[in-house]
Amino acid sequence: MTRIVGLLGGSFNPAHGAHRRISLFAAQALGLDEVWWLVSPGNPLKPAKGMAPLPARFASARRQARGTPIRVTAIERELGTRYTVDTLRELARRWPKRRFVWLMGADNLAQFVQWKGWRQIARTMPIAVMARPGYDHAAVASPAMAWLRRYRTSAAGIRNRIGWSAPALVYLRFDPDRRSATAIRQADPHWADSLATGGLRDGVSHRPIPADAA
Numbered sequence: 001m002t003r004i005v006g007l008l009g010g011s012f013n014p015a016h017g018a019h020r021r022i023s024l025f026a027a028q029a030l031g032l033d034e035v036w037w038l039v040s041p042g043n044p045l046k047p048a049k050g051m052a053p054l055p056a057r058f059a060s061a062r063r064q065a066r067g068t069p070i071r072v073t074a075i076e077r078e079l080g081t082r083y084t085v086d087t088l089r090e091l092a093r094r095w096p097k098r099r100f101v102w103l104m105g106a107d108n109l110a111q112f113v114q115w116k117g118w119r120q121i122a123r124t125m126p127i128a129v130m131a132r133p134g135y136d137h138a139a140v141a142s143p144a145m146a147w148l149r150r151y152r153t154s155a156a157g158i159r160n161r162i163g164w165s166a167p168a169l170v171y172l173r174f175d176p177d178r179r180s181a182t183a184i185r186q187a188d189p190h191w192a193d194s195l196a197t198g199g200l201r202d203g204v205s206h207r208p209i210p211a212d213a214a
Contacts, residue, residue: 002097002098002099002161003033003034003097003098003099004030004031004032004033004098004099004100004101004158004161005032005033005034005035005036005095005098005099005100005101006023006026006027006030006032006034006035006036006100006101006102006103006128007035007036007038007088007091007100007101007102007103007125008022008023008026008035008036008037008038008103008104009037009038009040009084009087009102009104010037010038010039010040011039011040011051011057011181012037012039012040012057012058012060012061012181013050013051013052013057013181013185014052014056014057014060014061014181014184014185014191014192015037015057015060015061015063015064015065015181016060016064016179016180016181016184017064017177017179018177018178018179018180019037019061019064020064020065020068020070021177022103022105022130022174022177023035023037023068023070023103024068024070025130025172025174026101026103026128026130026172027069029128029155029159029172030101030128030155030158030159030170030172031158031159031160031161032069032101033069034069034070034071035068035069035070035071035103036070036071036072036073036075036203036204037061037065037070037071037072037073038073038074038075038076038087039054039057039058039061039072039073039074040076041054041074041076041077041213042082050185052191052192053192053197053212053213054074054077054209054213055197055200055209055210055211055212055213056192056195056197057192058072058074058197058200058209059195059196059197059200060191060192060195062200062203063195065203071203071204072202072203073202073203073204073205074202074209074213075087075091075202075204075205077213078202078205078207083115083116083117084115084116084121085115085116085117085118085120085121085124086117088100088102088121088124088125089120089124092124092125099125099164100125101125101126101127101128101158102121102124102125102126102127102128103127103128103130104127104128104129104130105129105130105132105135106129106130106131106132106135106136106138106139107132107135107138107139108129109129109135109139109142109144109145110135110138110139110142110144111142112142112144113142113143113144118144119147119167122147122148122151122166122167122169123166123167124166125166126153126158126164126166126167126168126169126170127148127167127168127169127170128155128158128169128170128171128172129169129170129171129172130172130174131171131172131173131174131176132176133176133177133178148167148169149169151167151168151169152168152169152170152171153168153169153170154170155170155172157170158170197209197211198211
């Protein structure tokens with residue numbers, strides 16, 4: 001049977017329990033076989049200041065994903081892609097026997113129109129939006145939602161392998177998790193210093209992550 005993979009992209013600066021929780025919730029709600037965490041080399045919409053090196057962010061993600069059907073990957077570094085639209089197009093091309101679902105928080109839907117090729121992203125694979133405290137109103141009122149609303153479908157459609165036309169939008173609601181990377185960095189600005197970054201391997205390509213990768 002074709003495997004269904006959820007894709008959650010982000011800086012993971014650092015990864016934390018809320019990333020893990022929403023990924024496992026989405027996997028159960030949508031019947032995903034696994035989730036890939038795409039640890040971005042650099043987010044065009046986020047400032048470089050305060051961004052930990054890729055190996056530290058990757059290591060933090062590996063620690064959070066332990067014991068779950070979550071694979072941690074820095075595949076964008078290998079693909080040489082900078083924008084999500086290019087990454088998703090390449091993943092769909094490289095793994096044609098898998099079906100992908102793009103996972104994102106309501107905060108990202110609120111600013112989705114700022115993403116390069118956001119309509120093309122929606123046409124590439126179904127999108128599952130996860131509620132996030134403080135962002136639901138902005139997400140529902142966003143220009144992207146105005147365009148995507150006509151394509152809303154149910155989680156059951158994805159879970160039963162029948163809701164596979166794209167664009168397709170699923171809105172998932174669950175008890176809010178207020179943990180955030182920003183709060184973690186404020187509480188411990190040196191969080192990355194304690195992580196071992198040697199001997200890391202990509203969870204998808206299985207290639208080594210150089211300890212000195214930017």
